[in-house]
Amino acid sequence: MSHSHAQVIDDRELAKHGVRRVGDRPGLRSRERASGGVRLLSTGGGTSELHVDTVSSYPDHAVFAFVEAQALWSRLEGEPWVETDGGLVVAAHGIARRLRWAGQWRFVAALVPRSAIASFVPSLPPDASVFADRRLLDTSMQQFIGCLLDTDDKASPIEQYAIEQLVMEMCGAVLLDRIGGVSGQGSPHAVLRERAIAVISQQCGDPSLNPSRVAHEVQSSLRQLQLVFSESGNSVAAEIRRQRARLAHSLLVDSRYDVLSIDQIAQRAGFHSPMSMRRALDEAYRATPRTLRSSRRA
Numbered sequence: 624m625s626h627s628h629a630q631v632i633d634d635r636e637l638a639k640h641g642v643r644r645v646g647d648r649p650g651l652r653s654r655e656r657a658s659g660g661v662r663l664l665s666t667g668g669g670t671s672e673l674h675v676d677t678v679s680s681y682p683d684h685a686v687f688a689f690v691e692a693q694a695l696w697s698r699l700e701g702e703p704w705v706e707t708d709g710g711l712v713v714a715a716h717g718i719a720r721r722l723r724w725a726g727q728w729r730f731v732a733a734l735v736p737r738s739a740i741a742s743f744v745p746s747l748p749p750d751a752s753v754f755a756d757r758r759l760l761d762t763s764m765q766q767f768i769g770c771l772l773d774t775d776d777k778a779s780p781i782e783q784y785a786i787e788q789l790v791m792e793m794c795g796a797v798l799l800d801r802i803g804g805v806s807g808q809g810s811p812h813a814v815l816r817e818r819a820i821a822v823i824s825q826q827c828g829d830p831s832l833n834p835s836r837v838a839h840e841v842q843s844s845l846r847q848l849q850l851v852f853s854e855s856g857n858s859v860a861a862e863i864r865r866q867r868a869r870l871a872h873s874l875l876v877d878s879r880y881d882v883l884s885i886d887q888i889a890q891r892a893g894f895h896s897p898m899s900m901r902r903a904l905d906e907a908y909r910a911t912p913r914t915l916r917s918s919r920r921a
Contacts, residue, residue, distance in 0.1 A: 628777045629656040629663075640664055640734075641680030645672040645721070654772045659787035660736045660879060665772045667729030677734060678717035684734040685747075687794050688712040689765040693726030707753065711761050713801055714751035715740075731768050735794045738873040743795035743824055748802050760800055764793045799825055812851045815843060819852070820862060827866035828893045834859035867893045868903040875915040885912045 634644050637653045640662065644651060653666040662681070677686050690709035698704045698721040709728075712718070715737060741747060754761070771786065778786060799821060822840045826832045837859055838845040845859075852858050871892035874880045880888065886897050894900040897912075904910055910918075 628775055629654050629772045637664075637666060639680065641675060641677040641717075642666060643674045643676075645674055648672075656771055656786075658778070658783045658790070660739065660877075661787045661790045662734040663732070663768055663772055663790070664734065665729065665731040665769065667727070668724075669727055670725050672724070673722045675722060676717075676719045677714075678719045681717060681734050683737055684717065685737050685740055685794070685798075686712065686714040686718050686732055686734055686751075687764070687797060688714075688718070688730050688732035689761070689768075690728070690730045692724055692728035692730075694724070695728065696723040697721065698723075708755040710753055710755040710757065711797070711801070712751060712753050713748070713798060715747040715798070716749065718751055731765060731772060733764075733768055733790050733794055735791050736877065738877045739791045740795045740798055741869060741873045743799045744802055747798075752802065754801060758800065760793070760797055764797060767793070812854060815841060815848065816851045816855065819843075819848060819859065823859075823862050823866050827863060827870055828891060830890070830893050830895055832863060832893060834863070837863070863893075864903045865907060867900070868907040871900050871904060871912070872908060872915065875912055881916070888912065 632653045632655050634650050634653075636655070637643070637651065640655065642653075642664070648671045649668065651666045651668045651671070653664070655665075656663040662684070677684065689711055692709045695707055695709055696704045697707050700719075700721075704721075704723065737747070768790070818841045819837050822837055823832070826840075834848070835845050838848045841848065843851075848859055852862065871888055871894070874883070874888050874891060883891070885900075889897045889900040892900060894903070901911055904912060904915070908915070
C-alpha cells in the first residue's frame with residue numbers, strides 16, 4: 624500500500640510498524656509515508672521508553688534509522704541496559720530491543736525490502752550496526768527522508784515510483800559504504816580484494832564490467848588483482864558472475880519485477896544472455912529463474 628502524502632499517525636498506528644510506547648508518558652509525534660515496498664517513518668518526543676520490534680512487523684525488511692537524542696539507552700531481551708550513542712543504525716534483519724530516551728529525541732527510518740539491497744554487498748550483516756560518525760551520504764539520506772515525512776505535499780504516481788527507487792538506491796549505497804566498503808584493516812592484498820569486491824557489488828549490473836575494468840577502478844594491474852583473488856580460491860571473473868547471480872536472484876524473488884521477462888532480468892543483472900544467467904544461478908543457488916519465481920509465489 625502506498626500513500627501519496629505523509630500523514631500523522633497515533634500510537635496505535637505506530638505499533639503496527641513495530642514501535643510501541645511503554646508506560647503512560649505523553650504520546651509521541653509520529654508520521655509515516657509508504658511508496659511501493661518502502662516504508663518511511665519518523666517519531667519523537669520527550670523522556671520515554673519504547674519497545675521496538677520491526678522483525679515481527681516487517682520480517683522481510685531491513686531498517687536504516689537516523690537517531691538524534693540527548694541521552695539514549697538500549698537493552699536486548701534478558702540483558703542489562705547499555706548507554707549508547709545516536710547516529711546511523713543499519714539493521715539488515717530488523718531491530719528488536721527496548722530503548723530509553725532522556726530529553727528530546729527523534730528518529731527517522733527507512734524500511735526497505737531486504738531483497739532490494741542484498742546485491743550491494745557480498746553478504747548482509749547478521750547484527751545491527753551503529754555508526755556515531757556522520758558522512759555526507761548519511762546526512763543527505765536523512766535530510767531526504769526527513770523532508771518526505773515533514774511535507775504534506777502529495778506525490779504523483781511517477782514521484783511515488785521515484786521515491787521508492789531513490790530510497791532503495793540510497794540504502795544500498797549506505798550499506799556498501801558502511802558494511803561492504805574498505806575497512807582499511809588487514810594485509811594489503813586483503814584490502815585490495817575488498818576494494819575490488821566493493822566495485823563489483825556496485826557495478827555488477829553493467830554488462831560491460833569485466834576484470835580489466837575492475838583492476839583499473841582499484842588502480843591495480845590485472846595480473847596483480849588476479850593473484851590477490853586466487854589467494855582466496857576465487858577469481859575476478861567468478862566474483863563478477865557471483866554478484867550478477869545475487870542481483871538476478873533478488874530481482875526474481877521480488878514481486879515488483881514480475882512484469883519483467885527472464886530476458887529482461889538477465890539484462891538488468893548484467894548478463895549477456897539468459898543462458899549465462901541460468902548457469903550462474905544454477906552454480907550459486909542450484910535453481911533456475913522460473914523455479915525461483917514459482918517457489919516465491921508458492
